[in-house]
Amino acid sequence: MSSGPYNYSYIFKYIIIGDMGVGKSCLLHQFTEKKFMADCPHTIGVEFGTRIIEVSGQKIKLQIWDTAGQERFRAVTRSYYRGAAGALIIYDITRRSTYNHLSSWLTDARNLTNPNTVIFLIGNKSDLDAQRDVTYDEAKKFADENGLKFVEASAKTGENVEEAFLETAKKIYESIQDGSLDLNAAESGVQKKPTANGARTLSSENAEGRNPSSCSC
Amino acid sequence: MxxxxxxxxxxxxxxxxxxxxxxxxxxxxxxxxxxxxxxxxxxxxxxxxxxxxxxxxxxxxxxxxxxxxxxxxxxxxxxxxxxxxxxxxxxxxxxxxxxxxxxxxxxxxxxxxxxxxYEIMFMLKKLAVDIFEKGDQILCSGTPFILSPYQIFAINERMKMAVPFLDSTDKRNDFTHIVDFCTNLKQLQIVGSNIPLGRSTIIPNQYDVDLSPFKSLEEISFKMANFNKIAAIGVGRETVHRISVQNSHLESTNELLLCDTVYKSFRDAGPSHVWPNLRSLHLSNNVIKSVEDIGKLAPKLRFFDLSFNQLHTVYNLTSLPELEHVSYSGNVLSFIGCDMNVLLGNVTVLNMSQNQIENLNVFSKLYSLTVLNLSCNVINDVDEVAHLSDLPCLEVLILTGNPVASTVDYRVRALAFFNERANDISLDNEKASLSEVDQISILQAIEQARRTTLINQPRLAF
Known part of the structure; x- marks a missing residue:
């Protein structure tokens, strides 16, 4: 059972940023737990989530930092940008103010990450189409002008959530493949697994298995 | 800090x-x-x-x-x-x-x-490298990972600090690896200390510990911990099935199970504080005086170890319908007021060793009992064993370390009380030997005869 979750060859680091209440934590929760968290509390400082995905036959572990949107945590959350391979900038399609602030988030992301960091724009709450305040076309235009990937997603229904995280990983993986992202660079946000040697992990597991649960009560 | x-x-x-x-x-x-x-x-x-x-x-x-x-x-x-x-x-x-x-x-x-x-940043860098290299193996192995309160404090503080994680030389020491590991860790052991760390003035138990980074805990164990300083233990409420607390001056089960709440009683805390999956609770070597509300807070409890505490009485644990194993070993129990079955219900394994118990009448109706450990009490009279003779499932009885165990023909006389089941009982880790079996049957025959005479005598008197 245990060989599965720890079997991966790369680690990618992500950050999720955006205004307060746009659903950053809910998107993360939907992605890691495949569940919608209805009464999600405000994030204090940072939260964290992890999941292993597969891109082009490679198992990749995503380490995802979910930051607080509140202004008063800005100093703390800024220190998490460094060394991120992927940055997801979130706004709420039903609140124009969160969209208007995108350029400020983008500036932060550009200044504090490295040039290879994949930046993905997500318009959250696509399930609330009736209350829409920002059109798809407008946001798409913004994304194109700034060279960002873009989708509208819903943390509630799960629509496009998986896709956004996976697309980001796919792009990062492509950069590794074509050599534009240097694995060894300190701030690449990408790491090889320490002992990417499945056989070794397996044998050590067997060794554990040989003294069957002597510790258990 | x-x-x-x-x-x-x-x-x-x-x-x-x-x-x-x-x-x-x-x-x-x-x-x-x-x-x-x-x-x-x-x-x-x-x-x-x-x-x-x-x-x-x-x-x-x-x-x-x-x-x-x-x-x-x-x-x-x-x-x-x-x-x-x-x-x-x-x-x-x-x-x-x-x-x-x-x-x-x-x-x-x-x-x-x-x-x-001693210093938080460098301590965590070292820990990050260790975890990056061995973390997955530790997670696979199912063995608990040991952290000190000072280390957890350092992790908590680091998360609040506005200082980037990476130094330009080595990605292995990225703090993210630690948080990743904590998020996935299932077995955590916190080993506290009231004496200074190494040659420093840092006393680990004086630091606040917030368990919220540990989101997948199934087993937590505390050794020499300071519960006044531990916050967010409730992060494991849904997932934890085993808790052990040793040498931590714990005074009540509420102090542990409600340690993240302002309230220290269930009446004020409410149903959101229940530990729905808690199966075993090991609280040896503390100073527990109360297990109030345990039935409400941990309704699925099966193993309950209260050994080496300061309990004077046996608590009513019938509110725990799934309880199987109970240990009251090494307390100060002497006189138990009423029948144990009223207090313990359906337990199958009971350890009452190292107390001050003299009489066994209170055990006579624990009909589910298979193992009863009464070693190192003050049982003097072998006839006390008669009170256990009707326990239909009893297989293991331990009486070593009682005065009675050194009396003449103790084993044979004790086993004889179990009548036809005498051969099935392991007394003090030993079943009756062949010669003992013979002696038991003789003893039982004599007893039978004595009873018959007793019954017949009055008739003769007419």
Whole structure:
């Protein structure tokens, strides 16, 4: 059972940023737990989530930092940008103010990450189409002008959530493949697994298995 | 809290010779390293200073002219006057080096001051590398990972700090690896301490510990912990199935199970504080006086170990319908007021060893019992065993360490009470031997005869 979750060859680091209440934590929760968290509390400082995905036959572990949107945590959350391979900038399609602030988030992301960091724009709450305040076309235009990937997603229904995280990983993986992202660079946000040697992990597991649960009560 | 961001100072507080008792006459300088409200000591020789200086000149390019190490002296370097002069010069050297590099100490300097052992940032860097390399193996193995309250405190503090994780040299020491590991860790052991860490003034149990980074816990164990300082234990409410607390001065189960709430009683806390999956609770070697509300807080409990506490009475645990194993070993139980079945219900394994129990009548109706350990009590009379003779499932009975165990024919007489089941009972880890079986049947025959006569006698009297 245990060989599965720890079997991966790369680690990618992500950050999720955006205004307060746009659903950053809910998107993360939907992605890691495949569940919608209805009464999600405000994030204090940072939260964290992890999941292993597969891109082009490679198992990749995503380490995802979910930051607080509140202004008063800005100093703390800024220190998490460094060394991120992927940055997801979130706004709420039903609140124009969160969209208007995108350029400020983008500036932060550009200044504090490295040039290879994949930046993905997500318009959250696509399930609330009736209350829409920002059109798809407008946001798409913004994304194109700034060279960002873009989708509208819903943390509630799960629509496009998986896709956004996976697309980001796919792009990062492509950069590794074509050599534009240097694995060894300190701030690449990408790491090889320490002992990417499945056989070794397996044998050590067997060794554990040989003294069957002597510790258990 | 010790974090270099707050500034490091260091000075030589004394001289030490022959620290390893090897008749070595070398002089060691005892350096006191101070970071905010804590300090620690390291002992370094002149040659250590020299090596440090060489590395700093190489890697950090520190200016040779400003930061000068006092020169080497081959002869007469133990002369008290010279030593004192050198001490003063080295003191100045430390001040100068820290002025230049203290805000962002390179690894060589950190090692010289043992920052990896006491200072939050370097401690976590070291932990991150360990976890990056062995974390997955630890998670696979199912063995608990041990952390001290000071380490968890460091993790909590680090998350709040506005300082980037990466140093440009090594991605293995990224703090993210620690948080990743904590998020996925299932078995955590927290080992506290009330004595200072190493040669520092850091007392681990005085630091606040917030367990919220641990989101997948199934088993938590605390040793010598300080529950006044532990927050967010409820992070594991849904997932934890085993908790063990040892030597932690725990006074009640509520202190543990409601430790993250303002309320210390279930009546005020409410159903959101229930531990729905808690199956085993091991609370040996504490000072538990109350297990109030346990049935409400941990309704699925199966194993309940209350050994070596200060319990005077057996609590009513019938509110725990799934309870199987109970240990009250090593308490101060003497007189138990009513039948144990009223208090314990359906338990199958009961350990009452090392108490002050004299009479066994209260055990007579624990009909589900298969194992009963009564060793090291004050049972004097072998006839007390008669009270256990009707327990239909009993297989193991332990009476060693009682006065009765040294009486004549004890084993045979005790086993004889179990009538036809005598051969099925393991008494003091041994079933009846062949010769014992014979003696038991003789004893039982005599008893039978005696009863018949007793019954018949009155008739004869007519």
């Amino acid at each position: 010790a974090c270099f961001v707050q500034g490091i100072t260091a000075y030589i507080s004394g001289l030490v010779t022959d620290i390893h008792n090897t008749k070595d006459t070398a002089i060691w300088y005892k350096i006191q390293v101070v970071v905010k409200d804590v300090f620690w000591h390291v002992d370094r020789r002149y040659s250590d200073f020299e090596a440090l200086h060489r590395k700093l000149v190489e890697t950090q390019g520190i200016p040779r002219d400003n930061v000068v190490l006092p020169p080497k002296k081959l002869i007469g370097n133990k002369d008290p006057e010279f030593v004192e002069q050198r001490r003063a010069q080295l003191d100045i050297y430390l001040t100068n080096v820290l002025q230049l590099l203290g805000r962002n100490p390179p690894d060589d300097l950190a090692q010289f001051f043992n920052l990896h052992e």
